[in-house]
Amino acid sequence: MGNDSTDRIVEGLRRWITTAPPGAQVPSNRELTAEYGASPVTVQKAMRVLAGLGLIESRPGVGTFVRAVRTARPADYAWQTAALGAPPSRLLGLPSAQRSTAPDAIALHAGYPDRELLPERLVRSAIARAARTDAAITRSPVAGMPDLQAWFAAELAGAAPAGVTPPSARDVLILSGSQSGLSSLFRALVGPGQPLLIESPTYWGAILAAAQADVTLVPVASGPNGPDLEDVARAFEQTGARAFYVQPTFANPTGAQWSTQLGRDVLELARRHGAFLIEDDWAHDLAIDADPHPIAAADDDGHVIYIRSLTKSVSPALRVAAVTARGPARDRILADRAAESMYVSGLLQAAALDVVTQSAWRTHLRSLRELLRARRDLLVESLREHAPDAHLELTPQGGLNLWLRLPDGIDAAGIVRACEGRGVIIADGTEWFPAEASAPHIRLNYSGRDPDRYPEAARIIGEEIERASTDHPLRGTAVRAD
Amino acid sequence: MGNDSTDRIVEGLRRWITTAPPGAQVPSNRELTAEYGASPVTVQKAMRVLAGLGLIESRPGVGTFVRAVRTARPADYAWQTAALGAPPSRLLGLPSAQRSTAPDAIALHAGYPDRELLPERLVRSAIARAARTDAAITRSPVAGMPDLQAWFAAELAGAAPAGVTPPSARDVLILSGSQSGLSSLFRALVGPGQPLLIESPTYWGAILAAAQADVTLVPVASGPNGPDLEDVARAFEQTGARAFYVQPTFANPTGAQWSTQLGRDVLELARRHGAFLIEDDWAHDLAIDADPHPIAAADDDGHVIYIRSLTKSVSPALRVAAVTARGPARDRILADRAAESMYVSGLLQAAALDVVTQSAWRTHLRSLRELLRARRDLLVESLREHAPDAHLELTPQGGLNLWLRLPDGIDAAGIVRACEGRGVIIADGTEWFPAEASAPHIRLNYSGRDPDRYPEAARIIGEEIERASTDHPLRGTAVRAD
Numbered sequence: 001m002g003n004d005s006t007d008r009i010v011e012g013l014r015r016w017i018t019t020a021p022p023g024a025q026v027p028s029n030r031e032l033t034a035e036y037g038a039s040p041v042t043v044q045k046a047m048r049v050l051a052g053l054g055l056i057e058s059r060p061g062v063g064t065f066v067r068a069v070r071t072a073r074p075a076d077y078a079w080q081t082a083a084l085g086a087p088p089s090r091l092l093g094l095p096s097a098q099r100s101t102a103p104d105a106i107a108l109h110a111g112y113p114d115r116e117l118l119p120e121r122l123v124r125s126a127i128a129r130a131a132r133t134d135a136a137i138t139r140s141p142v143a144g145m146p147d148l149q150a151w152f153a154a155e156l157a158g159a160a161p162a163g164v165t166p167p168s169a170r171d172v173l174i175l176s177g178s179q180s181g182l183s184s185l186f187r188a189l190v191g192p193g194q195p196l197l198i199e200s201p202t203y204w205g206a207i208l209a210a211a212q213a214d215v216t217l218v219p220v221a222s223g224p225n226g227p228d229l230e231d232v233a234r235a236f237e238q239t240g241a242r243a244f245y246v247q248p249t250f251a252n253p254t255g256a257q258w259s260t261q262l263g264r265d266v267l268e269l270a271r272r273h274g275a276f277l278i279e280d281d282w283a284h285d286l287a288i289d290a291d292p293h294p295i296a297a298a299d300d301d302g303h304v305i306y307i308r309s310l311t312k313s314v315s316p317a318l319r320v321a322a323v324t325a326r327g328p329a330r331d332r333i334l335a336d337r338a339a340e341s342m343y344v345s346g347l348l349q350a351a352a353l354d355v356v357t358q359s360a361w362r363t364h365l366r367s368l369r370e371l372l373r374a375r376r377d378l379l380v381e382s383l384r385e386h387a388p389d390a391h392l393e394l395t396p397q398g399g400l401n402l403w404l405r406l407p408d409g410i411d412a413a414g415i416v417r418a419c420e421g422r423g424v425i426i427a428d429g430t431e432w433f434p435a436e437a438s439a440p441h442i443r444l445n446y447s448g449r450d451p452d453r454y455p456e457a458a459r460i461i462g463e464e465i466e467r468a469s470t471d472h473p474l475r476g477t478a479v480r481a482d
Numbered sequence: 483m484g485n486d487s488t489d490r491i492v493e494g495l496r497r498w499i500t501t502a503p504p505g506a507q508v509p510s511n512r513e514l515t516a517e518y519g520a521s522p523v524t525v526q527k528a529m530r531v532l533a534g535l536g537l538i539e540s541r542p543g544v545g546t547f548v549r550a551v552r553t554a555r556p557a558d559y560a561w562q563t564a565a566l567g568a569p570p571s572r573l574l575g576l577p578s579a580q581r582s583t584a585p586d587a588i589a590l591h592a593g594y595p596d597r598e599l600l601p602e603r604l605v606r607s608a609i610a611r612a613a614r615t616d617a618a619i620t621r622s623p624v625a626g627m628p629d630l631q632a633w634f635a636a637e638l639a640g641a642a643p644a645g646v647t648p649p650s651a652r653d654v655l656i657l658s659g660s661q662s663g664l665s666s667l668f669r670a671l672v673g674p675g676q677p678l679l680i681e682s683p684t685y686w687g688a689i690l691a692a693a694q695a696d697v698t699l700v701p702v703a704s705g706p707n708g709p710d711l712e713d714v715a716r717a718f719e720q721t722g723a724r725a726f727y728v729q730p731t732f733a734n735p736t737g738a739q740w741s742t743q744l745g746r747d748v749l750e751l752a753r754r755h756g757a758f759l760i761e762d763d764w765a766h767d768l769a770i771d772a773d774p775h776p777i778a779a780a781d782d783d784g785h786v787i788y789i790r791s792l793t794k795s796v797s798p799a800l801r802v803a804a805v806t807a808r809g810p811a812r813d814r815i816l817a818d819r820a821a822e823s824m825y826v827s828g829l830l831q832a833a834a835l836d837v838v839t840q841s842a843w844r845t846h847l848r849s850l851r852e853l854l855r856a857r858r859d860l861l862v863e864s865l866r867e868h869a870p871d872a873h874l875e876l877t878p879q880g881g882l883n884l885w886l887r888l889p890d891g892i893d894a895a896g897i898v899r900a901c902e903g904r905g906v907i908i909a910d911g912t913e914w915f916p917a918e919a920s921a922p923h924i925r926l927n928y929s930g931r932d933p934d935r936y937p938e939a940a941r942i943i944g945e946e947i948e949r950a951s952t953d954h955p956l957r958g959t960a961v962r963a964d
Binding site for chain 2: 019021023024065066067075076077079080081082083084085087112115118120123124125127128130131132135136137138139140146147149150151152153154157165166167168169170176177179180183187188189191192205208209211212214242243274275276300301302315316317318319326327328329332335336338339340341342343344345346347348357
């Protein structure tokens with residue numbers, strides 16, 4: 001340096017370089033000579049300085065370019081911290097049911113059935129047929145394909161008692177999976193900051209969707225027979241809530257099934273409080289010992305908003321679900337869906353409808369029932385033998401999960417980690433509680449691959465519970481294990 | 483209903499049912515098959531639709547009957563009024579681009595290309611192939627299929643100048659259509675009540691998604707060359723906004739294409755204000771006279787959040803899009819997507835990837851370019867001849883739309899209604915303005931069916947503008963026409 005003109009050119013070009021994209025061509029020496037009124041020697045000197053600083057590079061015969069500095073340093077995203085601000089609660093990380101695992105692990109955590117439980121042949125041929133129809137190449141109406149809407153309506157209508165006006169096809173809105181429905185329902189029917197009654201424990205996806213919609217959760221304890229009616233009444237009264245999210249049939253995770261009377265009573269409470277009952281009939285096709293009787297079938301005043309999904313019974317790749325809603329609620333939900341995703345792929349709708357209207361679908365459901373029964377019973381039996389300390393309050397009459405209470409003082413997360421270290425993937429029950437867990441629980445899903453390894457898995461789970469109980473003499477008190 | 487014969491039977495029986503007494507027996511399927519000359523499958527389908535509509539009910543072993551009418555009273559949903567409260571603004575009704583229309587209308591309103599513009603054969607065979615893979619029967623990872631993520635990343639990397647670190651596959655999140663991306667981005671990156679800069683006019687779907695996410699829109703006027711840099715700088719400074727939603731390439735509706743310099747300058751502004759640029763490259767595959775140069779390609783500090791969709795270029799039924807985002811922003815968006823919809827159907831992802839990795843895809847894009855050019859030019863020419871008062875400020879170099887300014891004082895909604903009455907469906911430009919429209923506009927989409935009817939459509943549009951101008955001597959003043 002040491003030369004004012006050189007410095008001037010170096011400073012000028014440095015400023016220019018900070019805004020120029022890497023790789024940009026630097027003005028020629030001739031241009032710079034003119035621009036800065038400097039001699040060619042001075043300009044060359046400035047260029048040498050800049051090259052020495054690693055800011056530019058010259059390609060002989062081509063020109064001089066801003067150096068690709070950016071690759072040298074790791075990207076700096078720190079500026080995003082201020083732009084993003086603090087995250088909304090509960091929206092960080094993925095729940096365990098969504099995790100992918102090593103192929104040789106025993107997966108008891110996931111919520112999606114193994115292919116042995118799916119109507120694979122039906123699904124593949126339905127997709128191939130749909131590929132040849134207009135559905136492969138056109139847009140679906142926002143509310144869904146009329147035939148598929150009609151199918152969902154007819155399913156519910158089939159369960160309607162005499163004297164109740166069943167829903168029409170127009171009352172059905174097709175969704176790409178029930179999760180999308182939950183977000184929309186909570187946004188459309190409850191709204192930010194407003195109270196939503198919710199069973200505890202309940203489906204983590206509903207807790208997540210509620211967090212995203214920024215509604216205020218009001219947990220209502222729910223056991224093997226569903227919630228206590230008094231609790232529900234009190235929650236409605238104290239909070240003025242206008243909606244209650246429920247899983248009256250083979251609830252996830254507990255497996256609870258409400259009695260017909262409880263369903264009727266809760267519907268009556270909802271009526272009295274001018275409230276919606278959001279009934280998530282997620283396991284409608286996953287019955288084992290009992291048949292589902294949707295509360296929605298008994299309502300024609302628009303109190304029950306009914307969600308049913310085909311994702312778990314048809315194929316996780318045919319993400320198709322439906323929400324049935326009547327009155328202005330239907331329009332409010334449709335507007336939210338349109339803003340959120342416009343419409344659902346007609347290909348998925350056509351293929352799903354094809355599957356469920358084949359006579360082989362009924363056959364499939366019957367064999368699925370037996371497969372699920374065998375898997376459930378094997379897992380229950382294995383746990384009884386190898387993990388006696390994992391307490392099963394209820395043998396579920398349908399659904400895909402066992403909900404097990406661990407001895408007090410045991411850290412469920414610790415058990416999950418220890419089992420994972422030994423190749424058994426299970427889910428920490430904490431994720432199913434909208435607030436603090438009432439006790440340590442784990443959830444085991446019996447729809448994954450390799451049911452013949454259930455005894456092995458149960459043995460490992462049993463050993464880890466045993467070890468945790470022995471390691472921690474505080475077991476039995478309220479103190480956490482680690 | 484997707485099938486003419488089914489429709490015909492449904493309509494016929496509906497008429498019959500309106501006059502039949504409740505409880506009357508419906509003709510047997512055999513009789514209907516004969517009467518309508520339709521197949522048993524078609525008749526059964528029609529019966530399902532009618533059952534779904536609650537109009538008939540079947541008693542096994544007995545027959546099918548007109549359903550004992552809908553109880554005496556009409557359903558009373560009035561209680562929902564209090565439960566739902568006032569709706570969030572802008573979320574009522576469907577925008578005109580989503581409307582379905584009579585099959586003989588000239589449809590210049592929709593945003594989804596006619597099948598002649600789609601790689602139909604490629605799409606059908608890709609779906610058929612995907613039906614045979616695991617993608618038909620398994621769950622996709624939440625972020626998307628790794629191969630498809632890699633494809634989107636490579637597309638952007640191909641446009642990156644030397645020295646810029648291109649995005650990796652991990653930076654790409656797969657979405658079911660770009661609309662879902664917009665909602666998520668506005669929720670995750672902006673948040674309720676926070677300011678979001680947005681071009682005016684701009685894509686109505688973005689305005690809708692912003693309303694749903696409850697962000698506060700800050701409109702920035704944007705003309706044929708994009709926004710004025712001073713305006714953008716002022717908006718950032720005055721509002722402290724941390725995000726700007728832009729369509730720098732063949733913007734919808736104006737067709738505007740930003741200069742490279744404007745892209746660079748706006749990116750620099752975003753950097754200076756620690757803000758995100760949400761770049762919606764919706765028409766990347768719909769170029770005519772110019773090639774897209776995404777701003778995102780020049781950024782590796784995570785300032786540009788880049789959305790690209792395949793819905794309009796591959797098939798409306800393969801709803802697949804991607805958002806590329808780096809740094810913590812990526813995680814924030816992923817968490818929102820997981821809460822909103824868990825994952826995108828792997829079937830759609832596999833089929834879309836299959837299409838865009840065939841060599842025939844490149845051939846298709848080349849022929850698409852020529853088809854779009856011919857359609858655009860024909861519509862421009864027709865309007866010039868028959869509707870000289872509809873002012874086209876810019877002949878778009880890509881995209882699917884013409885944006886036309888009507889003479890001051892003309893009511894765009896009135897023109898839209900009048901044209902619809904004459905079988906020409908066009909869109910009122912008002913829907914593309916985040917606030918009041920700066921002037922009456924209409925948007926004409928040249929990707930619908932029957933381009934040979936453009937002269938006829940232009941004549942009708944021209945006549946209606948003429949009539950509106952003559953009817954209202956106040957034309958030219960600021961007074962609305964009706």
